[in-house]
Amino acid sequence: MPELPEVETVRLGLKPVLEGRQFTQVKTRRGDLRVPFPSGFETRLSGRKVNRLRRRAKYLVADLDSGESLVIHLGMSGRMTVYASGAGRKIGSYVHDVGEADAGHGKHDHVILETDAPAMIVFTDHRRFGLMILVETDQLDSHPLFKGLGPEPLSDEFDVTFLKKALKGKKTPIKSALLDQRVIAGLGNIYVCEALWRAKISPKRLAKRVTPQTMAPLVKAIKAVLADAIKAGGSSLRDHKRVDGELGYFQKSFAVYDRAGKSCSRKDCGGTVKRIVQAGRSTFYCPTCQK
């Protein structure tokens, strides 16, 4: 599922039940995800208050009042669902496909986080490529997961000057370069394809051969596609849902992703979207207008 816009959608959904709230109970239902849970995971979280919930790249980071941060990655199939819980259990309407009594008991519900919002947050991840770890907050930047990350694409730091420098001399195709989290953090397969289409750049073009004239359109396209997708609540293909169970709808706005054989979305182009494989991953693009 989750690239930057999906993770940001989850962050915005979790914020009201996490920020300024306390974990009342934490339960893991297996010993590991992609990596083992840290020792004492449940007790180190229980009773702790969340000062802030932020996002870095595709990671959610909850800063705790203990000096540690809970770091969450959703992998390919991770999902967070918020259920009303606590006295009365009356909050709002349940839009989920599971009854209240069954919430958190699905085969792939791996972590249950209860807060005094009151709310129950269920982490579901059938492929288990996600992770949850605890890191000292003041050591986050030097942690191996974070150390090499490139800039946030929506920040001012990510601009034409930066991108020119980052792509200089790179012999890898621009598609692969933009997927590299060390170059720019948060893009994934969908939004790289969509941004390259918006900027009319072929995914096969070598990074160092992206022309100076197309740098500005590319930076603009990346920022715009991410902003548009966040506004739409992300893209729901298989696993991604908002924390209230509703679907994101940016997939309805895909210009090329998963559209092989269909006509190019660009007015007057007349081309046909093609699927190729690069570095083992599907790339969708229009050979007619992307050069």
Add this chain to the structure above:
DNA sequence: AGACGTACCTGACCGC
């Protein structure tokens, strides 16, 4: 150093 293939895991879908 950097680029590539492969592994991790489960489920959905397609053709036979």
Add this chain to the structure above:
DNA sequence: TGCGGTCAGGTACGTC
């Protein structure tokens, strides 16, 4: 109905 093959939004690691 079943079986094998392929594919999936990500990242880490070994190898050249």
